[in-house]
Each structure stands twice: as structure tokens, then as C-alpha cells.
Amino acid sequence: MSLEQPRQPDAGVTPEGDLDYDELADLLGERVLDREEHINAEGFVVRPDEVEDTLSTLKQEAGFDHLSCVTAQDYQDRYESIYHLKKYDDPTQELSVVVPTTRDDPTSESAAGVFDTADWQEREAFDLVGVDYEGHPDPRRILLPETWQGHPLSQDYNQDKPQIVPLREHANPTEERTNVPQESDTMFINIGPHHPATHGVLHIKTTLDGEQVADIDPDVGYLHRCEEQMCQQSTYRHQIMPYPDRWDYISAGILNEWAYARAAEDMADLAVPEYAQVIRTMSAEMCRIAAHLLAVGTFALDIYGDFTAIFMYAIRDREVIQNLLEDLTGQRLMFNYLRLGGVAWDLPEPREEYFESVRDFLDEWPSRLEEYHNLLTSNELFQMRVVDTGILPPEEAKSYGATGPVARGSGVDYDLRRDDPYGYYDQLDWDVVTDEGCDNFARASVRLQEMEESARIIEQCVDLLEDWPEDERDIQSNVPRTLKPEPDTEIYRAVEGAKGELGIYMRSDGTDKPARFKIRSPCFCNLQTLPVMAEGEYIPDMIAALGSLDIVLGEVDR
């Protein structure tokens, strides 16, 4: 990576670049109580009071600098937290740290001292499953209201019990203001949960010192619609697939479906025909363009109220892409197009006509992009607002587990399409876009350039599909009608969604439904970096930073 000094090779890596789990186990010594086999990686079982030591050794000496996900779950006899570790340099090198605790006293040491991202992830684990994290800096609920009773994803939760939710935060805004001490220059304001600049139902508790942001506390959970529970009570084969469309709902449906498809296909060892992979790749990149377009359009709307030009242009171009996707999948927004082992159906007939409309879009695209560059990146107004505001240094980005355009805008060269290849990406010619500006401008510019790369990918896919022999157009491999993976198979798999690394952890229990389904949401982790970017800045710069993060509340709250 360009920003880093050359350093010693990590411990536990063979000269070929593979992980040597025995060496890693030796590195941790007696802290490893047991070793488990997960499909993606080995799991080292450690004591609940040695979490911080273990993780910090792995981070410092073995180079595991990316805490991708924290999964909590409960078994009949124990609670378990799993820390899914990866490396930003090579995300195929994975390791899980499994921390079991007893049912009577589910207390486990917090990892927030080693990885900043563990802060929110452990809060979520506490909120939904009920594992207590000792030494956690901020042990509050995160998705559910503070007065909630019970932990809904634990086994003994009764969903029919009544709950009481207070409306305290916003009871009387003027009263809040008069409560501020007279001499003090600080002011507390609520932004959201109903506010146009928050891109949905996000609530930001902001403390201002004069006009500067002194403290900021994003309050999420206003769209927590139990996606994990829904997936846990649905069957692998068909019932889960519609839900991913609704995580990141900015037309990024196929990217999300792919996250589930990839995890489930690897878990059940299903093959996908190459032809289907090309269609997946093409449609996924169309989704990426649509998602980035909305990000760029609303960003312009946020920072200088450009409702008439950029926003409308972006919506106009989205309509074009949505038409292409509708022709392919039958839906404008919630595609439900991928199937385990393939896709739902072939390209629409007549094929030539479809290819022609895709090519029309691609021919027009460079001039459209140039227009966006004229209106945004080379616009002085825009530059004044976003250059050198919302700084996110690469080391902080990594520690907070930022991925996607947010990480790439901080110079972190991390893209799962290239680094952990899936689909047809490794056989196509395209580049990962990074920008070392670390500011709001860099993130917006990365998105604009990524759309260019996506168009390149689509073009190559169309070329491939046009020449594909007619008798080899398999869209679906043989998949059993009812899918029942071996009991206690565990997998964590991620794809590059529109906002970053979208991962899914699944554990099977021998039935046709997953026993635990955990979604690693890129937006959830990216949003955690907001205080880093915004504290000390002015309020409008905070809004710009929030816009440049491009969060989708459906995916933050799940």
C-alpha cells in the first residue's frame, strides 16, 4: 500500500502468502484453548478475559488490521462472540476469534481498546443478543430504545410482551435550549430523525461550541426492522433472497443479493455457471452506478442545495439504469433476481434489442460523467465546501473498519472485487479507484470515477454475453429443492457492496433455515467515523461529511 512504510512480513504467513494457522496458534500460545473449523477461516477459541490481549497480539504481530465483524449468538449452553479478522492488504487471510461465555454470566472482555469499530459492533451484540462487554467505553443499547426489555435474538425472548418507548429527546426543543448554563457557549441540538439532510431516519445528537461541533453522537435504530430475525426464520433456498434487496435499498439490490448468494453457495458448496456469473457481474455494476448516482446527487443537494441540476440529472440517469434493470429483472428497485446457483432468468428477448439499449447508455455515459465533473469536481463552489473538510486519516479509517468509497477516499486500497475475487471480476479489465485526499472531495471523486470503471465492466460483460454460444447459456446449476447444509457449518463471506464490505455470517443447524444470520453492514461501520470527521468542524461541514459517507439507514439499522 502506498501510504505505508515497508514493514516486516506478518507472523503466520507462508512465503506463498497463505495463512499458517499453526504458526498463528503458536504466536498466541496458551491463549488458544481450542481450534474450530469454519468454512472461511479457522476459529481460535479464547477465554473471555483474554480478548483484548489476543486481538492486540494478532493486530500488532500478525497484521490483522481489519476487524470485519463481531457476531454474537447464543447456544443452548453458552453465549458466543466471534471476532472476524481480516487484513486490509489481503482480505483472503481470515481468522475468527471465538469467545464463549457461560449462560449465567455472559460477560466478555471488550475489544474496543484494540479496534475502534468494536465499540458499535459490541453495543449491537449486547442490544440484540445480550452479551455484556466488560470495559466497553459506552455500554448502551444501540438499535433498540433504551427502555427495551430483553434481548430479541436470544433464545428466551418473548416477542409478545409489551414494550414502552419514550419520546424524551425531542419533547420540547426550547426547553432543551434554556437548560444550557448561562455562561457556557455550548448548545445542544438534535438533528433528525426527521430531517432532509440525514438521508433517512438518522438522529444526530450534536453539541456545539459556538459554531463548531464539539461532540457528536449518531443515534441509529429508527429503521431497525429485524432483518436478521427475518432471515433466521426463512429458508435458504428461496425465502431469504428478497430481504437483501431491502438492506441497501438505493437500487443496490443485486449487490446485496450477491452477498447472500455468495455466502450460501460457499456454505452449501454450490457451483454457479459462468454465464450466470457474467450476468450477475453486469447487473451488479448497473446497481453500483445507480447507487453512486444517488449518492452524488444527494451530496450536491446537501452541500449547496442543487436541486435543479445535479440532483435532477442524477435521477434522470438513474431512470435509464432502472429501465435496463427492469427489463432484466422485472422490477425497478427490489429485484430478487439472483438465485442460489445462478440467476432467475436469462436476458430479455430479443437480446439484440437489450444489448442495444445497454450500449446506448454506455455510449452516452462518458458525456454524462463529464457533465457531473463540470458541475461538481471542477465547480469552485463545490470545491470550497468539500476540499479539506471532513478529514478521515487512513489509520483511523482502518481502525473504524471503514470500507468502500469511504476507505478508498482515504487512500486505503481495499476492494473485495479485486482482493477476494468472486463472480467474473478477475477476468475483466478494470481498476480500483483510490484517492489520497482523505476529505469529502476525495470520497465524492472516488464515486464518480468508480462509475466510470463500472461502465467499463458492463461494456466487457456485454461483449462477452453477445458472443456467448447459444447452447452454453446455463443460468442455473443444479440445486436441491430444499437446502440443508451440514449442522454447525459456519461461514463469514463478504462482497463489495455499493457502500463497502457487505458480509454475512451464517451458522447452520441441520434444518433448512439458518440458526444465526448476521449482517455486516458497511454503512454501520462507515457511520462510526462521523465523529472523527466532524468534531471541531462547522455544522455545514458535518452535513457535508455525512453526505460524503453516503449511508443508507436501511443498512445501518437492518
Next chain:
Amino acid sequence: MSKNELHDTLDQAQSTQEARMGEGVDSRFNSKLREAFGSTPFILTKFDQFMNWVRGSSMFMLLFGIACCSIEMMHTYAVKHDLDRFGAGVPRASPRQADVIIVPGTIVSKFAPRMKRVYDQMPEPKFVVSMGSCTISGGPFQEGYNVIKGVEEVIPVDIHVPGCPPRPEALIYGIAKLQERIANGETSPVTVKPYELEQFGDLEQDELVTKLADQVDEDDLVMRYNWADSA
């Protein structure tokens, strides 16, 4: 004129008012002027009809995004579908300037009190379009532990637009229907709303309330969800 006769005339006037209002017109459409007059002279009747036509032809929508449906709602406002063509397309950021609230997405327990507050802040007469399956029944998330089974559990709804999400055309159709109704002075009956904002102190003292007593103040507004009843 005797006292009795005067009384009869008043009675008559009142029933005329009722007769002129017709069925299906509720108090939301009554102007202050009409109330002051007590009866409905011809010119005011025409004025009311005129006002209804005006209301239907120039609706200010609340800029209110919740979930997936709000993306389709944005597309409905913007180019190609351009809701403004139908006199209903200027989104207002403040509820105090809006007549219509489109509820575009899943309502969860934490958000319902806030939505109720936003709805309460809108001036009368106000209308609600519920967009998407989630706002009708909870949709695909109906079985979720945190999901309100339809927006009608919290606020009254005039028009339901089904779909997941509804296409912009469907939303436009729903809004056109609402405009038609408003112009005719019709509204839907207000249905039962089991979930209300109330003061914590007024709640029935049961196990849950006693447990939360030290976390919530007596005069805090709360919403109590009896999940078992609403399924």
C-alpha cells in the same frame, strides 16, 4: 315571532347545514366562517367547495423519507414522473407547512412516537397517504419484534398505496385519488389507533411500568406497544 317559532327556525337551519354537507363530509372541511354563521348561506357553500378544489389542486407534501419507498417517492417527485404536474409536488421540509404526509416505509417502535409528533405538528386539514406494504400491515417485516403492523396503528390514513415498493405511477394514482376526494369534500373514516402518545404517569401500573419507573419521568411522553393485541 314567538320564542317557539324562533327555536324551530334555528333547528331548521341546523338541519339544512347538515343536509348541505352531505354524507361523508367530516368536520375537517368546515371553515371557521361557516361555524360562525351557524347556517349555510349559498355563497359560503360555494366558498367551501371552492376551498376544497383549491386544497386538492395545490397540495404541499411533507419531505418525509423513511425507507425503501422513499427512493421511489423521490423518483415520483423528480424528472420523468414529476408529481408537480398534478399540483401536488412541492415537498416541504417543515411539517408546519405541509398538508399531506406520505409515509414511505416501515415504522418501527423507536420511530412511531417521532412520526406521531411530526403528524401532530401539521396544520389541519391534513391528509395521509400510506405508501407500501409495510405501512399497510408491516409488509415483509410483519413478524419482526420491532415492527409496527401498519401506520394506521399510530395515525389515521386516507389512501393506501400497496406495493413493495409501489411504482411511481401507483403513487401518482393514489395521490390523484386523494385529490379527487379532497375536491369532493370526502374523507375516509378515521380508524382505530391503538398506539397513542401518553404520559408515563397515566399508564396502568403493571409489571413493566413499575420496572421502568426509575428510568422514565412521570410526565415523559411514551408510547406503549401491546404486541400481542396488534398482530
